[in-house]
Amino acid sequence: MEQFSHSLDSIFQALADPTRRAVLERLGHGPASVGELAMPFDMALPSFMKHITMLESCGLIRTRKSGRVRHCAIDPQRLALVDGWLADQRTLWNGRTDRLERLLTQPKDKDPSA
Amino acid sequence: MEQFSHSLDSIFQALADPTRRAVLERLGHGPASVGELAMPFDMALPSFMKHITMLESCGLIRTRKSGRVRHCAIDPQRLALVDGWLADQRTLWNGRTDRLERLLTQPKDKDPSA
DNA sequence: GCGATACTAAGTGAAATAGCTAACTATAGC
DNA sequence: GCTATAGTTAGCTATTTCACTTAGTATCGC
Secondary structure, three states: OHHHHHHHHHHHHHHOOHHHHHHHHHHHOOOEEHHHHHOOOOOOHHHHHHHHHHHHHOOOEEEEEEOOEEEEEEOHHHHHHHHHHHHHHHHHHHHHHHHHHHHHHOOOOOOOOO | OHHHHHHHHHHHHHHOOHHHHHHHHHHHOOOEEHHHHHOOOOOOHHHHHHHHHHHHHOOOEEEEEEOOEEEEEEOHHHHHHHHHHHHHHHHHHHHHHHHHHHHHHOOOOOOOOO
16 A cells, blocks of 8 residues: 555656646547657647656556657556545545445445455 | 646645645545644644645645634545546546457457557 | 644745757658 | 658756744633
């Protein structure tokens, strides 16, 4: 649990920027080169590259260079971490309101782990 | 869609810090005062207060002061925004994954994109 | 009223973030 | 080999973040 914390730091940090979220959304439709990804943004390429680097260093995307082109693709597993954290939180605060009901109706507690 | 983006910025930013995530987790078990929340952290109170302020300003928690004590409580609805964004993303790339699987299992649809 | 408690305000500083330009490397195409 | 393209490196700046200390305000309890 502790080792996730550090990852979550950088992942949430990465997600905190609209440019980077937009890149992820774009990559959700399929892989793309850095140049293609950069096009919609009114930003110098080196600036944009920092976002790509950041996304890769926290594991949200994977990239590989073929020739002079760097191809980027999303890494869904990484976002599962966020999903997991969020699910935990939801369980906590929903559990607080639902606990009584649950105890009365379902004595068994199920844990959907990854 | 645009107005969500700004909110997501500050929410993800807030979640990017382990102290703030820990506060949320603690608050998931129920409301608490600033002092109670601060106790586990080896941090000066003014520093800690900034985290509280940040969590409140992005809407993840609500606080009210009664007497000299400020009580904090979580605001689950706010995290639903994150949940929504994440769900959208999942839909995107799961859709893609499903499509790929379909291509692999059903050679009827010809699309040599790999 | 007076001291202790629970924050709050103000000011400092190191480090990270997010952008820029200019110059460079490596590949593709002719 | 020369030129254009795609990305990279280096170095600069402004802003934000995250912590600190010191001092102040506003209750609470006696």
